[in-house]
Amino acid sequence: MISEELRVDTSGAPIVDLTPQLRRFCAEHGDGLVQAFVPHATAALVVVELGAGSDGDLLSWLEQSVPRGASYRHQHGSPGHGADHLLPALLGCSVTVPVLSGNPQLGSWQSLALIDTNRENNLRRIRLTFIPG
Amino acid sequence: MISEELRVDTSGAPIVDLTPQLRRFCAEHGDGLVQAFVPHATAALVVVELGAGSDGDLLSWLEQSVPRGASYRHQHGSPGHGADHLLPALLGCSVTVPVLSGNPQLGSWQSLALIDTNRENNLRRIRLTFIPG
Amino acid sequence: MISEELRVDTSGAPIVDLTPQLRRFCAEHGDGLVQAFVPHATAALVVVELGAGSDGDLLSWLEQSVPRGASYRHQHGSPGHGADHLLPALLGCSVTVPVLSGNPQLGSWQSLALIDTNRENNLRRIRLTFIPG
Numbered sequence: 524m525i526s527e528e529l530r531v532d533t534s535g536a537p538i539v540d541l542t543p544q545l546r547r548f549c550a551e552h553g554d555g556l557v558q559a560f561v562p563h564a565t566a567a568l569v570v571v572e573l574g575a576g577s578d579g580d581l582l583s584w585l586e587q588s589v590p591r592g593a594s595y596r597h598q599h600g601s602p603g604h605g606a607d608h609l610l611p612a613l614l615g616c617s618v619t620v621p622v623l624s625g626n627p628q629l630g631s632w633q634s635l636a637l638i639d640t641n642r643e644n645n646l647r648r649i650r651l652t653f654i655p656g
Numbered sequence: 657m658i659s660e661e662l663r664v665d666t667s668g669a670p671i672v673d674l675t676p677q678l679r680r681f682c683a684e685h686g687d688g689l690v691q692a693f694v695p696h697a698t699a700a701l702v703v704v705e706l707g708a709g710s711d712g713d714l715l716s717w718l719e720q721s722v723p724r725g726a727s728y729r730h731q732h733g734s735p736g737h738g739a740d741h742l743l744p745a746l747l748g749c750s751v752t753v754p755v756l757s758g759n760p761q762l763g764s765w766q767s768l769a770l771i772d773t774n775r776e777n778n779l780r781r782i783r784l785t786f787i788p789g
Numbered sequence: 790m791i792s793e794e795l796r797v798d799t800s801g802a803p804i805v806d807l808t809p810q811l812r813r814f815c816a817e818h819g820d821g822l823v824q825a826f827v828p829h830a831t832a833a834l835v836v837v838e839l840g841a842g843s844d845g846d847l848l849s850w851l852e853q854s855v856p857r858g859a860s861y862r863h864q865h866g867s868p869g870h871g872a873d874h875l876l877p878a879l880l881g882c883s884v885t886v887p888v889l890s891g892n893p894q895l896g897s898w899q900s901l902a903l904i905d906t907n908r909e910n911n912l913r914r915i916r917l918t919f920i921p922g
Contacts, residue, residue: 524820524922526887554657556691556787558822560887562896564838569745572697576729577741583729584742588721588854596842596849608843609850612835616899617885619750621659621693621785628783630695633749650894652887654822654922656657656787687790689824689920702878705830709862710874716862717875721854752883754792754826754918761916763828766882789790789920 525552525653531637533566534645538578539637541568541649542629550625554656557627560617561649565607565641567614568649573634585640589613600643607641614638622653658685658786664770666699667778671711672770674701674782675762683758687789690760693750694782698740698774700747701782706767718773722746733776740774747771755786791818791919797903799832800911804844805903807834807915808895814917816891821922823893826883827915831873831907833880834915839900851906855879866909873907880904888919 529544541559549557561568571577585606595605618635620627629635639647662677674692682690694701704710718739728738751768753760762768772780795810807825815823827834837843851872861871884901886893895901905913 524889526820526889526922554659556785558885558887560885560894562894562899564836564843564896564898570697570749571745572730572741575732577697577738579729580738581742581745584722584746589850596845597838599841605843605846608838609847611899612837612847612880612904614745615748615881616836619691619693619752619885621691621783623657623659628693628695630697632697633695633744638745650887652822652922654787654920656659656785687792689918703830703882704878705863705874708865710830710871712862713871714875714878717855717879747878748881752824752826752885754824754916756790756792761826761828763830765830766828766877771878787920789792789918 527651529649531647533639533647537640540573540634542634545635548651549622549627552653555622556619556654557622558619558652567610567638568618569614569636570618570633571636572632660784662782664780666772666780670773673706673767675767678768681784682755682760685786688755689752689787690755691752691785700743700771701751702747702769703751703766704769705765793917795915797913799905799913803906806839806900808900811901815888815893818919821888822885822920823888824885824918833876833904834884835880835902836884836899837902838898
């Protein structure tokens, strides 16, 4: 199967644009579905607009709606780690995009983004898998 | 690959039932997975019950939990547009359904629904893709 | 196609770990994508950490953010049923995981979990589908 693992450093920011890597991966293939999957329990993958404020709006929404300072049963890690564990359920840990002639069919304002508010684990793995159509 | 694009007019309502189009598309094929993908950064695709109040409940929840009147960094579009940009992250921009003998295996009360609270862009595209099993 | 339906009894708890069933199903196959789909309009499937408190944190978040005691348009079922109908939209009704050599590529702390806060319907179906890569 056509599947590879990316290594991503998230120490710079809690949202990382993976669109270039997705496009590069798909360019070698034809028509099908591409799936991105994050095998971590405190990170999420989404398709959103990046760069015009929506990414910051998403982080603000998460801070307000899934507050890091709230009391959580999960007691491992530093403060906020309990909130991080809710992200995969709320936002999802995978994204699937149709691919035509090696081009993922993202809209003009869509990007594939890794959401990683967990500041303890900065090396993240992302598996990209291509299923021919 | 078996993939086609629907054009959907959302000027009538912020939730549009796409189940008939999904069933028609799948009927031509056999066993596999069907994926619906919306290539817009201010719309979402979900599987929900429609017609017994749950669709209105979802819109109310969104209005309350992702308020259009809140302050957003994203400054394009009319008021509420910032909220629209959060929907793809929270609700998702694609749905995948197993298909047996040309029938998507939705439950009795499940429908494929486009959520489009953005009232500025009324012509939406949805890509349906079938992957044989 | 390689697809089978599980029957799951949720009378014991609102979160059921389906990871063992997922692993058993995939073990018979090679490389590909596995999809789990719940054909019910009041249940959800997610990938989360289980057993260290995050599952209880998720239920608490849902109780607070999608309160069962709130007023809903949906009037069928017992109190809280209106809230149950929002879960598939917010959390999702399917999960897709890459599979290598019969092993779903879940991370160490990831489990496939059925979320079923609806206490009226205790027999749930889950469809597992394998698409070869």
